[in-house]
Amino acid sequence: MEENRQLPLSLRALDRLSWNFWWSWSAEGPGVFRDLDPEIWEQYEQNPRLLLAKTSEYRLAQMATDPVYVERVGRLGAEFDLYMEVKTRWPRSGASRVTPEHPVAYFCAEYGVHNSLPLYSGGLGILAGDHLKSASDLGLPLVAVGLLYRFGYFRQRLRRDGWQEEYYGETQTSDLPITLIKNQDGLPLLIELTIRERPVRAQIWQAQVGRIPLYLLDTNIEANDETDRWVTGHLYGGDRETRIVQEMLLGIGGIRLLRQLNIQPHVFHLNEGHSAFLTLELARELVQSGSLAFSEAAKVVRQRCVFTTHTPVAAGNDEFEPQLVQRSFGAAYPREVGLDMEEFIALGRSDPDDTAEAFGLTPLAIRMCRSTNGVSRKHGEVSRALWQKLWPGKTVDEVPITHVTNGVHAPTWAAPLIRALYEKYVGTNWSESLCDRKRWEEGIGKILDEELWVAHQLLKERLIAFIRHRSFQARLRRSESMEYTESARSMFDPAALTIGFARRAAGYKRWNLLLTDPNRLLRLMNNEGRPVQFVFAGKAHPQDQQSKYILQQLARWRYDPLVRNRAVFLEDYDQEIARQLVQSVDVWLNVPRRPLEASGTSGEKVAINGGLNLSILDGWWLEGYDGKNGFAIGDQSDPAEGVDVDAADAESLYRVLEQVVIPGYYERDAQGIPRRWIAMMKHSIQTLAPEFNSDRMVAEYAERIYS
Ligand SMILES: *Cc1c(COP(=O)(O)O)cnc(C)c1O
Numbered sequence: 001m002e003e004n005r006q007l008p009l010s011l012r013a014l015d016r017l018s019w020n021f022w023w024s025w026s027a028e029g030p031g032v033f034r035d036l037d038p039e040i041w042e043q044y045e046q047n048p049r050l051l052l053a054k055t056s057e058y059r060l061a062q063m064a065t066d067p068v069y070v071e072r073v074g075r076l077g078a079e080f081d082l083y084m085e086v087k088t089r090w091p092r093s094g095a096s097r098v099t100p101e102h103p104v105a106y107f108c109a110e111y112g113v114h115n116s117l118p119l120y121s122g123g124l125g126i127l128a129g130d131h132l133k134s135a136s137d138l139g140l141p142l143v144a145v146g147l148l149y150r151f152g153y154f155r156q157r158l159r160r161d162g163w164q165e166e167y168y169g170e171t172q173t174s175d176l177p178i179t180l181i182k183n184q185d186g187l188p189l190l191i192e193l194t195i196r197e198r199p200v201r202a203q204i205w206q207a208q209v210g211r212i213p214l215y216l217l218d219t220n221i222e223a224n225d226e227t228d229r230w231v232t233g234h235l236y237g238g239d240r241e242t243r244i245v246q247e248m249l250l251g252i253g254g255i256r257l258l259r260q261l262n263i264q265p266h267v268f269h270l271n272e273g274h275s276a277f278l279t280l281e282l283a284r285e286l287v288q289s290g291s292l293a294f295s296e297a298a299k300v301v302r303q304r305c306v307f308t309t310h311t312p313v314a315a316g317n318d319e320f321e322p323q324l325v326q327r328s329f330g331a332a333y334p335r336e337v338g339l340d341m342e343e344f345i346a347l348g349r350s351d352p353d354d355t356a357e358a359f360g361l362t363p364l365a366i367r368m369c370r371s372t373n374g375v376s377r378k379h380g381e382v383s384r385a386l387w388q389k390l391w392p393g394k395t396v397d398e399v400p401i402t403h404v405t406n407g408v409h410a411p412t413w414a415a416p417l418i419r420a421l422y423e424k425y426v427g428t429n430w431s432e433s434l435c436d437r438k439r440w441e442e443g444i445g446k447i448l449d450e451e452l453w454v455a456h457q458l459l460k461e462r463l464i465a466f467i468r469h470r471s472f473q474a475r476l477r478r479s480e481s482m483e484y485t486e487s488a489r490s491m492f493d494p495a496a497l498t499i500g501f502a503r504r505a506a507g508y509k510r511w512n513l514l515l516t517d518p519n520r521l522l523r524l525m526n527n528e529g530r531p532v533q534f535v536f537a538g539k540a541h542p543q544d545q546q547s548k549y550i551l552q553q554l555a556r557w558r559y560d561p562l563v564r565n566r567a568v569f570l571e572d573y574d575q576e577i578a579r580q581l582v583q584s585v586d587v588w589l590n591v592p593r594r595p596l597e598a599s600g601t602s603g604e605k606v607a608i609n610g611g612l613n614l615s616i617l618d619g620w621w622l623e624g625y626d627g628k629n630g631f632a633i634g635d636q637s638d639p640a641e642g643v644d645v646d647a648a649d650a651e652s653l654y655r656v657l658e659q660v661v662i663p664g665y666y667e668r669d670a671q672g673i674p675r676r677w678i679a680m681m682k683h684s685i686q687t688l689a690p691e692f693n694s695d696r697m698v699a700e701y702a703e704r705i706y707s
Contacts, residue, residue: 005053008064013077018048019177020208022080024114025133025411027419032076036063046576047116049177084211086139098266098706103141105265106131107254107275109246110153110235111146113209115575118152118171119216121235122504122539123601124310126575127694128271129209130409130601134694136210137411137431140702143263145254145275147246148173148205148216153235156539156572160478162555164540164548168234178205178216181261191217191256195245197330200228202253204260215261217253244320244328247361251277255285267706270307270369273318273361279305279368280337280347287338294338298368306705307369308404309362312382312598313508319358320348350389366390366401371705374403375599376619382595404705405620406599407697410434410689413605415583417455421447434695437686444686449678456584456610456681457494463584464492467535467568474571484559491565496531497665499614500585500606502573505540505547508596512550514589516650524657525566530666532657533566535581537573582606587661590615591633591653593645607688610681614661616649620692629684631656 007015014036023029033048034041037055044050063069098104108128112120120126128144135142154166173180181189181204188203201224202217219231231245255278258265270276279301286297311317320328322345334344346352347367348359366372366387374380380403385396411431414422422430426443433439472488492498503509514521514534525532536554540547557563570577582588582605590603590613597619604620606613613630615621625632634652639645668674690696 007052008060010064010070011060011073013073013080014048014052017076017080018052019179020080020084020210021113021117021177022083022136022208022210023048023076025409026076026079026083027411027416027423028072028076028079031416032069032072035069035072036060045116046114047175050116050175053175098141098702100141102264102266103143104135104267104269104702104706105254105258105263106135106142106144106269106271107250107278108144108146108271109250109274111144111214112575113207113214117176117207118169118574119146119149119235120575121153124272126578127406127601130407130412130694131271131698132209132212132214133409133412134407134698136212138695138698138702139211140698142212143258143265144209144212144214145250145257146214146216147232147235147250148178148218149232149235150218150220151234151237154237154539154542157474157477158551158555158569158571160480162552164551166542173205173218176207178207180204181206181215188221189260190221190223191253191260193248193252193256194330194333195228195231195248196328198225198228200224200231200249202232202249202257204257215254215257217249217257219249240320240324241328243318244324247274247318248277248328251275251279252281254278255281265304268305269701269706270305270365272308272310273365276307276361276365276368279364280333283368284333284337288336292338294343297338301368302370305369306371306373307365308373308375309365309383309401310375310598311362312374312379312386312596314386318361321358325359350387362387363390372401373705374401375406376623377403377405378595378619378622379403379598402704404697404700405623405692406601406604407692407694408601408604408608409694410608413579413582414608415455415459417459418583418609421451421455434693435690435699437690440690441686444682444689447682449673449675452610452681453673453678456586459584459609460498460586461494463498463535463580464494466580467492467570470570471568487564491568492533493531493565496533496566497587497662498533498535498585499587499589500535500581500611501589502535502537502570502578502581503590503602505538505551506544507547508593510591510593510646510649511538511547511554513591513646513650513653515553516647517654520654522562524654524662526562527662530662531566532662535568535570535585537570537577537581539573578602578605582611583609585611586665587612587614587631590621591649592616592618594618594634594636604688604692607684607692610685612677612680612684614653614656624688624692626687628680629687630680631661 017023033051037059040051040054110120110125111128112125113129132144150171151168152171154168157165159165183189190201190203192199192201200219202219203221205216205218207214220229231249282301283297286292286300287294325345326341334341345359348364349357350363374383383401384399388396388399391399425446426439468488468491475485475488505511540551555569588603588606588611595618600619603613603615616633617636633656634649664677667676
């Protein structure tokens, strides 16, 4: 790419804007960049740096002399400067000890800030991205630490027979809005640690998410052994050994990076256990610098660290064989922490004396943090039962694990058309009063039915255009028949009830539940006058053959003449596909096996756009559902002995669809407007938007967990 291309004077603000992801959640940012050159914008994954490099000189000159466009650029630049100028708005009420001098240090293995920064796999990363954006909007001092994966997470395409294939794209750092941190001599600043008895060095990149710096460690440098250059190769790629060395880099390297940058955090937030080794590094510092024994050091560390767990099953927690821990850390590190190898390994065991147990990052994190929380009320409960064994004397209810329910970043997920309605009815500063229930109640109550319905309908038409475009391209690539490829141009019907289902293809998410009775489903889909259409997307873990098989079944369905026009699988689920879906579907379906959905956030994104949730009462929906703001599948009681839960939930799903959802959607007045449905959309926004947003979540962390 051409380095530092000089933009025409009137467009120069675009350069500044392209270096901070703030543009991606500003009202006008995405449109301003897209309009510079819509084709290049899509071709390069909506990456402003590449857009500015690839747009032709002639096009730049045209736009630089278009007064309307120049005006928009100027306005966006001014808005950005204003946003960045406002110094910290935190604390809102005195007592907090989180300050710009002593910020929160937030650690996560993945970050889903925008689809042009491919450092995420799914929910955890998107949540982390939303956390940073809300911290920025709220003015909460926070710095984030992660890894720069050269190949990111795997990308998905389906073969003609429907089988999932994986491939990787290589990320060029020069294409991204990230800057390499240098030392006084102008050379890359390096941190160093010992992994597998070898010195490993990492350079540090900085991305800017509004006011929040995101530091990313990168071992792909010549000074490293060839193997060690791959430590930051793939996100959740490789084997157990790759995983542990990545986690050593994140935890130990992350602390060393903060020290190098002279950042002194008030609190360290371990978002999931991947970064738990940071607690050992903090203990090591204390043991090395003074005369503290490990047990004393651990007390100090505990005061500084808080932990969020995201996994409701024991098997989902990261664990390592003791030999692997020993090999990766070497003999010296435990000694520097003030422990022998046995004591060191015991830190990761639920029962320190059980030498058969593996080394788990969750027990380590719980032990070394003063606070542990789950990500919904139910998940808090589940976590207390799951980890009770760490508090032998306590009953489940006494286990000190709390919860902070996940939320989503409204300006990132709300469609521009919906934002415009919020500006008009909730107020131009709607995104600064996200938690003001009363304002939402009143504002949304004033929206005209027709206005909301037209906006939603337009978004659905956009979704269908997107589906047709993506399907056409995918069919071309697979060399499908002419007739079948062409038919993509007319698939789907903007008037039909459209149900979205997109998530990881993992067992407990029960992708096959909907297909329990295919004939019953086909009858619903093809009901003359009241048709239903489905949009699916999601990746299966490369080693999860069973989930890949279920995806294949679904994908092969596309050739069935009864289904062709009414169901589609969009390949390579990512943030862009998620945005298209959550902003436009009528209904969002979620059918996890209870109580395994820790929170789930995609349904919250749908709610912010006026879509309705149709979901099992688990995770966030158990808190959000009030009987009138969407639909519940099954109930919240514990299943009776011997009941086939999957069969019962499938029956409930079909019945709710047949008796409530479909009749409700097609109930129209003389003007063809579904009044009662629209009332439900409004009630859903009123009750869910002010609660399940990430401003509420981050404020709750700041007030209850960080301080
Ligand atoms: C929001 C989101 C998720 C998480 O949604 P769940 O409800 O937890 O499945 C996963 N992937 C992408 C791309 C998302 O945007």
